[in-house]
Amino acid sequence: MYSLTFEFDIYIKELAKKKEILWIATLDDGKKVYSDYNREGLGPPWVRLCEYMDATGSKIVKVEAMAFGAPLTIIAEDPNGLDGIFIKRGVIKDIILESSEDVLQATRLICGVYNKSTGNIDVNIFNWPNNESFKKFEERLVTQENLEYMYFIDKDLEKRLKEKANG
Numbered sequence: 001m002y003s004l005t006f007e008f009d010i011y012i013k014e015l016a017k018k019k020e021i022l023w024i025a026t027l028d029d030g031k032k033v034y035s036d037y038n039r040e041g042l043g044p045p046w047v048r049l050c051e052y053m054d055a056t057g058s059k060i061v062k063v064e065a066m067a068f069g070a071p072l073t074i075i076a077e078d079p080n081g082l083d084g085i086f087i088k089r090g091v092i093k094d095i096i097l098e099s100s101e102d103v104l105q106a107t108r109l110i111c112g113v114y115n116k117s118t119g120n121i122d123v124n125i126f127n128w129p130n131n132e133s134f135k136k137f138e139e140r141l142v143t144q145e146n147l148e149y150m151y152f153i154d155k156d157l158e159k160r161l162k163e164k165a166n167g
Helices: 010-017 045-056 144-149 155-165
Strands: 022-027 032-034 060-066 073-077 085-096 103-115 120-128 132-140
Touching (some): 010 022, 022 103, 045 085, 060 085, 073 120, 085 144, 144 155
Antiparallel strands (some): 022 032, 022 060, 060 073, 103 120, 120 132
16 A cells, blocks of 8 residues: 555645645646655655555656645646656755744755756756746756666666666
């Protein structure tokens, strides 16, 4: 049994209220998977999603950023499936608002997708609270470290890239 969140439930609502930046992955069967970070008793949502896809043969066809005060923003999309993808998020910096004593953390959602034409990873990002989206923000080389976080539909491609990265 794979514990994934397939609906906008109370836990996801609470994360949104806490101003967490989240991702929504749409699968090829139309199901939406919500990133339920730090849900009690469960591992990271990206790891669980990858295990689910391995077991079911499902593919991610779209990734959207979900953030407080921002419309859903498409970060990556391919109707044939996003092959060689990773999704991460992180803190950019702390922000103190003039109208409040609260400290907000500026966060970034990062989505990389392997580009078969260049042999590199195209990185798209979404920044919050500015609600800025950047396609092909940067291009990264394929490294052992990047490969650890990537999910491949084409397992032969994944194997070749790992062999090449290992020298």
